[in-house]
Amino acid sequence: MGVNREMAILMNFKECAAICSFDVLPEGLEAKFNMYTPNNNSELIPRTYLSELFESYQVPNHLRQRLVEGIEEIEQNDVLFHFTKFLVEDMCSARERCDETPYSNMTPGCMRHHGDLYSFLLLLACVVPSMNKLRRRSVPQAYYEHIPHQPLKHQLEKLALYGDPKVHDFPWVMNFYTCSIFLLDRFYFIPYRFGDPFTMFRQVDTREVIALRHAGEEFRSDGQRNGINDVIDVEGSFTSEWHENETFIIANRINPMGFVERETTPILKQEWERVLEVGDTLLALHIPSGPGYTPERIKQSMAMALEFYDRYFPELSIKGFWSSSWLYDTRLSLVLDNEKSNIVRVQRQFYNYPTLEGDGMLRYEVFGDWKADPVVSPVELTTSLQRAAAGYMKAGARFNTLSMVVLREDVPRIGSMPYITDADRERFLQTVDSHLPKRTGRIPQE
Missing domain, CATH: 3.40.630.120 (Aminopeptidase)
Incomplete structure (x- = not known):
């Protein structure tokens, strides 16, 4: 039996994790998940932002298609989408909370086609909400607009040239994708x-x-x-x-x-x-x-x-x-x-x-x-x-x-x-x- 979005939201941590079947998850997430208030975002990454990014870096068409397909695979799996939005929210606030949760590369076994992209897409999904948080604090844009681009530029070049989606030093680059x-x-x-x-x-x-x-x-x-x-x-x-x-x-x-x-x-x-x-x-x-x-x-x-x-x-x-x-x-x-x-x-x-x-x-x-x-x-x-x-x-x-x-x-x-x-x-x-x-x-x- 399939799981729709409403059912996914009602699932507990262990049920979601079991369906997503991650190869590894940081310890200490269950208590945070229990306090998480789900959002109604219909997109993991806003397509307007994604289009601007593609144009800015002149991302080749084959890579654009691959990344969009990876995002859609996450969004179309209601349990994975729900759990990923939780991860994004937690990651975006972790550093200002001085939270040392050991985030690292992770792959959900439920992704049959683009699981190798998940870690990068998870980080990329943190950029817009992180910038929105800083905007609400009235932090001038000049302080944060270029922060994510230090690892992002290298990651996109590596994908375009070699097809390699692996994220190097996930905990370190997370600081940049989350504008922390x-x-x-x-x-x-x-x-x-x-x-x-x-x-x-x-x-x-x-x-x-x-x-x-x-x-x-x-x-x-x-x-x-x-x-x-x-x-x-x-x-x-x-x-x-x-x-x-x-x-x-x-x-x-x-x-x-x-x-x-x-x-x-x-x-x-x-x-x-x-x-x-x-x-x-x-x-x-x-x-x-x-x-x-x-x-x-x-x-x-x-x-x-x-x-x-x-x-x-x-x-x-x-x-x-x-x-x-x-x-x-x-x-x-x-x-x-x-x-x-x-x-x-x-x-x-x-x-x-x-x-x-x-x-x-x-x-x-x-x-x-x-x-x-x-x-x-x-x-x-x-x-x-x-x-x-x-x-x-x-x-x-x-x-x-x-x-x-x-x-x-x-x-x-x-x-x-x-x-x-x-x-x-x-x-x-x-x-x-x-x-x-x-x-x-x-x-x-x-």
Whole structure:
């Protein structure tokens, strides 16, 4: 027996999912589906928008036909159409809700002819409703009209030239199709819910900031998580502590040079205010390639981002900024010119801290492969950064991916190192690579 639109709307999550027969669905959708109010849209993607898109990109006729047939196959299956409209609504609001639902490529088994197009069409269906949401917030069109076209242009070219509909890095490009990420001056920004196990405090008089790690995590003697890069420190490891009563907190301080200190630090609670806790909202900063990676542009972009989100998303209560990158690894300051290198100059403006990620990102960004190993399999070293990084690794050391935080109150101080002191830098030099059998030390700079 067939299912009409009215029957589809009455179905529960499990019934819809069973009929659609997806190869994979993100976890946590059922509760959202139960709260979903179906809309009466008769088109998954407005045909006027689709026509404008086809004309703008001069999409060849055979591809136009293929895409329209794929859309119609979804629309003509009432259960799949109903469920897809739910997915679109959830995806369009996920980022501003700081929802980390792990969306990825998905194929409904009920699509017999164009199932391979589904992931792309699902993303494409997010563009118009996302823009409408921003329009209702009175966000000027100039902020979002070009956002979806960064991945869209590449996707249409790939389809036209090779017939390949696969979506590369679905979670990342979803930010663009849903118009959730904004380029403000030099950097991209998107809301992010802070979830790392530490709390930041500000001294009420001096305005100094300190981050204290939560209890129960194991660190090497160099203050990095034990086991990073498969390097385990058996003899020198320590476990973070947190002791608190009505008067004080005693815990392991995160040195803003990006490592956890072995010795605990006490603070009097009446002298320090909590300024960042798990669950607070930050803006995640993403770094597009190109020139302008400087403290000045970081400061300018962050100031613009705060103004933008305060005006158009006032409900978010932004506490500051977060990011994770190989660029923040303070070990790079051992091999690069500390006065001239923008990498070092920028990371000195952040409160850096260790993560569970090793040096895969650096290997990819610097040497072109996530598993590149200039020690075992020498590669051609054409840049000073490649030579510096390879020299450090050949000496037996490894890099890490670090994260950073900048609190909103400290944005005006970017350029003058709002968190890192000379004492922090000295302690870093005393601690870095202390877990290695033969301490690496500073590599001569070129």
